[in-house]
Amino acid sequence: MPVTVWRRRGRPARREAEAVRTLAGLARALGHPARVRIVRTLIERQACIGCDLVDETGLAQSTVSEHLRILKAAGIITGEIERPRVCYSLNPAALEPLRAFLTTATGSPAPARPSRRA
Amino acid sequence: MPVTVWRRRGRPARREAEAVRTLAGLARALGHPARVRIVRTLIERQACIGCDLVDETGLAQSTVSEHLRILKAAGIITGEIERPRVCYSLNPAALEPLRAFLTTATGSPAPARPSRRA
DNA sequence: ATCGACTATCGTCGAAACACGATGAAGGAG
DNA sequence: CTCCTTCATCGTGTTTCGACGATAGTCGAT
Numbered sequence: 001m002p003v004t005v006w007r008r009r010g011r012p013a014r015r016e017a018e019a020v021r022t023l024a025g026l027a028r029a030l031g032h033p034a035r036v037r038i039v040r041t042l043i044e045r046q047a048c049i050g051c052d053l054v055d056e057t058g059l060a061q062s063t064v065s066e067h068l069r070i071l072k073a074a075g076i077i078t079g080e081i082e083r084p085r086v087c088y089s090l091n092p093a094a095l096e097p098l099r100a101f102l103t104t105a106t107g108s109p110a111p112a113r114p115s116r117r118a
Numbered sequence: 119m120p121v122t123v124w125r126r127r128g129r130p131a132r133r134e135a136e137a138v139r140t141l142a143g144l145a146r147a148l149g150h151p152a153r154v155r156i157v158r159t160l161i162e163r164q165a166c167i168g169c170d171l172v173d174e175t176g177l178a179q180s181t182v183s184e185h186l187r188i189l190k191a192a193g194i195i196t197g198e199i200e201r202p203r204v205c206y207s208l209n210p211a212a213l214e215p216l217r218a219f220l221t222t223a224t225g226s227p228a229p230a231r232p233s234r235r236a
Numbered sequence: 237a238t239c240g241a242c243t244a245t246c247g248t249c250g251a252a253a254c255a256c257g258a259t260g261a262a263g264g265a266g
Numbered sequence: 267c268t269c270c271t272t273c274a275t276c277g278t279g280t281t282t283c284g285a286c287g288a289t290a291g292t293c294g295a296t
Contacts, residue, residue: 024151031146036138063255084263084272092224099220106210106217202242202293
């Protein structure tokens with residue numbers, strides 16, 4: 001039996017571990033209904049003021065601020081200061097890695113296609 | 119007294135809240151490096167036995183089992199019992215909603231939608 | 237029947253998430 | 267100036283997560 005041996009010890013990359021952490025970080029940032037709703041709102045409207053999001057979610061202002069901080073830390077949204085308001089908007093590029101990962105996971109007919117090395 | 123106040127902003131339905139919860143649940147299930155790595159492994163290999171995943175992640179067996187349970191609860195993976203082993207495999211359909219959401223969020227134009235012509 | 241391999245579950249502990257009210261800073265309006 | 271609005275931060279309490287060891291169950295092999 002020829003036994004297909006995959007790399008048993010060859011650590012392909014520390015880069016991979018970093019990518020995994022990035023994906024997990026993005027997913028975790030989206031892993032709360034309030035934050036999904038915020039992102040969803042920012043998709044519909046192009047931009048949004050914080051107090052509108054407070055109204056939308058029905059949560060306390062401090063709680064919404066915390067969720068916004070998490071989304072901001074993940075790079076998913078950006079806050080442009082417009083004293084005394086802050087105008088939040090989506091940063092689609094930040095979600096790209098996760099989108100690509102999920103596209104591979106869902107519709108990927110390319111399991112054995114190592115045409116891209118590094 | 120036709121009290122059709124219909125909410126302040128015309129919120130379509132409770133269905134939306136459910137969709138939001140579904141998306142958050144999927145994202146949360148992916149919101150951990152170990153689980154991303156498991157899913158990633160299941161994408162590469164088509165299926166995998168639990169002990170291989172223990173080896174892959176470097177975590178304790180009970181910990182991996184817990185992560186597998188979370189992924190299973192989210193519907194992302196399925197476990198086919200093959201006494202005394204369990205053969206895990208990915209369930210791409212479960213991730214579809216999240217993929218679609220992210221595709222919308224990233225503004226990916228015309229998401230390869232080649233009709234139903236398989 | 238006994239052993240070994242594989243997995244699920246339980247109990248526990250520390251760390252992090254979550255939600256809130258209270259407080260403070262930074263303008264704009266009166 | 268004072269008042270109002272908007273937002274961030276702090277402190278607190280509750281809940282959940284993450285990791286582990288220990289234990290028990292199920293099968294094939296001896």
